[in-house]
């Protein structure tokens with residue numbers, strides 16, 4: 001059956017995000033999953049199946065290479081477990097897989113959990129090593145994560161005439177938001193001057209334009225609407241959930257139709273999710289957005305790709321305060337990846353949990369006033385894939 | 395009795411940098427250049443003037459060949475977009491007379507085989523202490539249709555002094571097959587330095603040799619004399635001015651000792667020729683090639699009619715960044731290039747140079763970072779071609 005308004009998020013659980021040297025991968029999975037189950041008012045033993053999102057198991061000695069890690073962390077045997085991975089959209093992919101299985105009618109209540117243990121290695125041995133050492137011997141050699149998004153930033157600033165201060169405004173806004181999020185990796189406000197004077201990572205992106213390398217886990221309990229109406233304490237409905245793809249890992253930067261001003265995968269995912277949710281004017285019909293902001297430029301161009309702002313105007317809207325908490329359409333009130341960090345598999349699940357908590361009115365001092373419908377967006381690879389979830393009040 | 399053969403055309407390639415001043419100045423290569431990449435540069439320019447001509451042999455002469463087992467010429471065949479199954483290759487080394495020996499063998503081959511013979515002479519030499527001695531390359535195309543005549547005369551008993559292998563001096567830093575050596579001085583070319591196996595030919599084309607009623611002449615390390623005779627206009631077309639450049643090549647941070655990039659011999663065997671020839675794909679329904687090649691057109695799907703397509707090697711910069719994070723050879727300038735054929739390229743800008751959006755650029759063969767004890771891997775990097783490049 002069509003998924004829209006038939007599947008609910010009935011519980012959320014998010015660990016602290018940060019340099020969690022004292023915490024193991026399995027303990028993070030356990031904490032997030034049991035917190036989500038507690039929130040849903042359901043025993044872990046009553047969850048019928050689980051989907052795990054972990055992008056880079058090799059960062060943690062292959063723990064998380066299969067969803068058997070969920071079995072181990074939760075005593076889940078003999079129930080079915082599945083690991084999914086889709087670059088940095090891995091977390092939302094886990095939510096989508098769980099939601100589709102429920103929509104298919106096979107299960108009534110299941111778990112989606114995302115976790116990443118990135119700080120057991122130094123950052124340079126972590127994702128940098130992936131692009132530097134594990135990538136193709138010659139094609140795209142020299143690529144790094146900041147380097148590939150810097151190509152978008154350079155093109156955006158060149159095309160629309162903005163300066164680095166427009167990029168910095170994303171970091172300043174999201175770090176200000178994160179002062180209200182006790183689970184964020186960074187909870188200290190930043191000034192534009194601090195962002196602009198940080199060491200350069202990949203021009204025009206400085207160190208404070210980049211998400212940190214972070215440990216963390218997040219989980220949601222997904223149930224059928226029927227189960228939610230009978231059993232849940234409070235819930236939100238998945239109005240739409242879409243994935244879009246653009247190109248493989250290497251071709252994404254070689255494709256001649258890539259304008260380096262945005263991401264076709266985001267546009268495809270948004271179109272699918274909006275169609276399911278019946279959204280025709282997202283800026284007017286959404287109350288908040290959690291948008292992938294692995295780098296400052298990522299939030300700017302993706303808010304255009306999501307149809308919130310016209311091409312070339314997202315930076316102006318940002319500078320005018322449109323996307324600040326209290327503004328017309330707050331973006332990343334959690335602090336985003338900029339401040340929460342980006343434990344890859346956990347991020348998309350954390351975003352879904354954040355929008356759920358906002359719609360349920362339990363987001364504390366970062367609560368968006370009268371939040372009834374929100375969007376979560378997860379980008380993977382250099383725009384290779386993207387995921388969009390629309391959540392609405394039941 | 396000289397060995398004579400018709401000569402069609404020739405070209406030289408010199409690196410960007412110059413160290414020192416006056417007659418002691420030398421041409422210095424980038425850290426990612428070597429005899430193979432310099433030979434490629436000379437050969438690419440030469441063959442671009444003779445597209446469509448069938449090359450049936452490629453001979454490579456060098457005293458500083460990166461590999462000692464003959465794979466350098468095979469790399470050059472692929473990177474010059476010749477057919478590996480149809481081109482005879484041979485390498486010449488062992489002393490600076492390798493340049494004359496390669497030309498003599500080329501002359502012999504040209505008289506016995508159909509098609510053109512490409513002789514590539516290149517060196518990028520360092521002293522025993524590792525300091526640069528000079529770098530450059532020459533490419534000579536021998537073909538029966540040539541207007542010019544190449545005469546190669548043995549000079550008698552004098553022959554190249556033996557290479558003083560660094561092995562004897564305890565300077566070998568890597569296991570075979572990668573041998574480093576301290577080369578004895580060959581004839582110096584004023585302003586360019588000791589160019590080894592390429593020296594005589596570069597001297598001949600840049601005016602360092604004699605030019606008289608006997609044509610252009612140069613001696614190869616007291617072992618061979620090469621002379622080119624023919625009509626004045628054709629001789630004149632061989633003369634090259636040496637571009638004046640300044641500055642020392644950048645020093646790159648080497649790979650960290652732990653740098654172990656992904657490497658697969660089967661992958662190299664399977665894809666190496668297409669990588670070196672920069673072959674993408676062209677869909678019958680699309681108006682430009684795509685790179686890298688894939689089993690489907692990204693627009694028209696798996697049923698599209700796809701054929702291999704060699705990408706254009708020039709274009710303009712679409713976007714760029716300077717990356718301070720990549721831990722090898724950085725900071726690196728990375729750029730996306732709109733190629734002249736409509737395809738896109740993404741890769742490194744050559745060391746020490748920079749580009750801005752809109753700049754004209756070319757793709758050139760360079761060494762890519764590999765583990766310290768791994769064989770060199772070659773691919774394309776981006777170099778500015780406009781007159782006002784922003785050198786750093």
Ligand SMILES: [Zn+2]
Pocket residue numbers: 677678679680691692693694695698
């Ligand atoms: Zn096509």
